[in-house]
Structure formats: structure tokens, C-alpha cells
Amino acid sequence: MSNSALREISRQAARQRICEIAEEFFATRGYDVTTVQDIAHAAGISERTFFRYFSSKDEVLFQRFEVETRGLVDAIQARPAGEAPWPTLQHALESALDDLDHESATERAALFRRITETSPHVLALYFARVDAFQRELSEALWARWIANHGPDPDTRVILRALVSAIFSVLNEVELAAQALPHAERRRMIRTALDAVRPARDDIGGPDECARRAGASSLR
Amino acid sequence: MSNSALREISRQAARQRICEIAEEFFATRGYDVTTVQDIAHAAGISERTFFRYFSSKDEVLFQRFEVETRGLVDAIQARPAGEAPWPTLQHALESALDDLDHESATERAALFRRITETSPHVLALYFARVDAFQRELSEALWARWIANHGPDPDTRVILRALVSAIFSVLNEVELAAQALPHAERRRMIRTALDAVRPARDDIGGPDECARRAGASSLR
């Protein structure tokens, strides 16, 4: 075990501890009124040292609310090679959606929403992260497309738009239907995704006109 | 002429002047290194007074790069009542797209892009504005939908996703095809929009399966 690896572990542990302390402050007092000094003092470190672990106060916040990019990208790459982009995304999303519902993620999401409502710049940073996340996904989809059809810039744009549409659906349902039961939210998501699905077979999946009579394959 | 109206005019003139001075600084020296003090001093006012005209340095920047919400919303409302959301958006976009190409907006967009590349928080704020803008558009579309079909929450989500997809296309083409001629960019936009168009007749417009053989109606 190299000692640089050991250092890295203890560094991560320290970050984790600082995060937990910070989240406690954010939840009880609010994000804006919590100063870096508060967090540092509670963690028993100096303000200067805090900034050696996190480049900004925002980073502490987003550390706890990071979107799990890796998992979804892996799920996309694990799909069969010939599959069209839309069903690929749809299947890759299934497990992610389950996690989103069941975990204690709901409570944490509520805190995050409260914060974004009172401090717009946090919301703005969130949008930036979502964009980067979506870009990564669409690049993964495009890589698959290239393997099958060659590098077609037009399709790249189309894929980016699809990813954008899908996450717009998820986000909108999340916002508009907070109070509704999970089953109803799932139904809304299913309905909306089905309506947004592109007509072209090579992107939206096979059997386009026949599909309109049947049900979605999501869940 | 009431004197409060007069005051408002002179206030707007002052804002305008400050903006121009600020943009000059941003263009020549850069956004981050330009301090509020620089701008205020060049404008012949105190730093404190600057903050009475603009709530932040960011606001000065965005004053000059504001997305023109009103025009597009009006264009949407001007479309015939029975029209499906997709063609409505498509037609409303046409004039806006022309403005985007022809005007000296290109040069200003380049400056803005330069700024967003070096200061990520400006990019983040931009995303937040784009989201608000898209939300406004989709609300306008939904209002039209309600008038024809009644308030259907599912469709609201779908419309939000459509708007998101369309602007994703515009943005992606803008970014990926900066060097390409306008005609080519238009072609990419047309192709991508056509591929993203939803299959359902009541949203995507009439004659879905037949349309796939013909050309798009955009331009």
C-alpha cells in the first residue's frame, strides 16, 4: 500500500466529515447564512484549510448532490450494439429511476430544492452540471451511433436534443408532481416519454407506426 | 408627462451608458479582471451608485445579452388557434432565427462565448436564464393547448420537453457548427428538428406518416 494512496483515503475521509457538518448547517440554518467560518470552526479546522479541501462553498454542497454520471454511461455502453438510441436510453434509465424513488434521496432532494429556491446562483450551478451530465450521455450515445453508422454530425445534434427532452420530462414531473404518488409520477413519465419518442426507426427504435397502438416498454 | 416617467427615462439612459462602458471593458480586458470599481470610475460614478443601477456585475453583462422572450411569446400567441404545438413553435421560430443570423448579434455572441468559457459561473447563470425562457415558452404553448383540449398535466410535461429539445438543437448547432456557413447550419437545424418532431398528430402536427417522405416546412 503506497502512502500516497493512504493520504488520499484520509483526505477523502476529511472531505466526507466536512460535508456532513456542512449539510447539517445548511439544513438547520440555511445555505446563505451559513458561512465558511461556521463550517470550518465546527469541523475544527481553519477557514484556510477548508479551502484546501474544497475550492468553494458551493463545492461542498454539490459534493452531496452529485449526479451519478458514471452509472448511466456504463448502462448505456452495456446495451446491445445494434440497438437504436432511444430504447438504449430508456432501458439505461430504468434502474436509475428506481434508485431515485426508493432511496432516502427524496429527503435530500427536498433540502436541495429549498436551497435553490432561496439562492438562485445555486440553481444556476445546478443547471450547468445538468448540462455537462447530459452532454456526457449524448456523447456516449453518439459513440455507439458512430460504431454502427459512421460519424454523422446531424445525428449528434439529434441525440443531444433527445437527451435534453428526456431529462426535461423527468425534471418537470419531479417539480410538478411532488405530491403525487410514485405510481402516478411513473405513469406521467411513461406517457410523456412515449409522446416525445422520435418517429425515425433508426433513432426511436423499430416498428414506429405499429407501436402507437401498443404500450410503452418502459417498466 | 409625469416627472416619475421622466426619472425612469433618465434612469434607463444611465443604465445604458454604464452597460456600454462595461461591455467595452469586458471585450478589451476580460470579464473577471474588470472590477466594478473600474466600470464605476470610467462612468464617473461611485461604486455604491453602480449597485443602485445594477444589483450585480453579472446583471450588467446579461442586460446586453438578454434573450428576447417577449417576441417569441407574442409570435406563438399570434398563430391560428387550432394549430398543433410543434408547427406553432416552428413558425414562431422562423423570424427569430433570421434575426439571429443577420444582425451584428454574431459578434456579440462571440464575446459572450469567450466570457462563458473563462468564467463558468456566467455560463451557469446563462443556463438558468435559458431555463426560465423555455419555461415561459412552454407555458404559452400550454395555454393554447388548454384552450383547445382542456388542462392536461401530461401534455404540459410533453410541451416542456419539446421546447427543451428544440432549443437544444439550436444551441448544439450554434456550438458545433460555428465555422460552417449559414445555409449549412440551417440545414442541420432543419434536419434535426424534423427528426425530433413527435409522432402524435395532435402535438407534432397533421399527417405524420405521410410527412416522412416529404421535406420539412421550416424555411
Next chain:
DNA sequence: CTCCATCTGTCAGTCACTGCCACTTCTGAC
């Protein structure tokens, strides 16, 4: 002229964040 509202500058202060320096600690080489 005077009263009033509004506009403005000054000043002090908060907070996020950075650079610099000194001190400790921990590690590896000998």
C-alpha cells in the same frame, strides 16, 4: 424660500476566496 422626495458619495463592515510565510509532521534515504 421651505419642505419633501429622490439621488448620490463616503465609510465601515461582511463574506468568499487567495497568496504568502512560518510551523509542524510525517516519510524515506542514509
Next chain:
DNA sequence: GTCAGAAGTGGCAGTGACTGACAGATGGAG
């Protein structure tokens, strides 16, 4: 064990965005 060097930490001063409080200027209404 010792010593040189690397890495972690705190203190401190400083910058820049932004705010609140106060006081003087301005400019029309009575």
C-alpha cells in the same frame, strides 16, 4: 537515529463583490 524534503496546517493580510447607515446635494411643489 538522523536529517532533508515533502506535505498539511494555521495565521494574516489583501482583494473584490456587495450591503447598510448616514449625510449632503439636487430639484421640483407648495
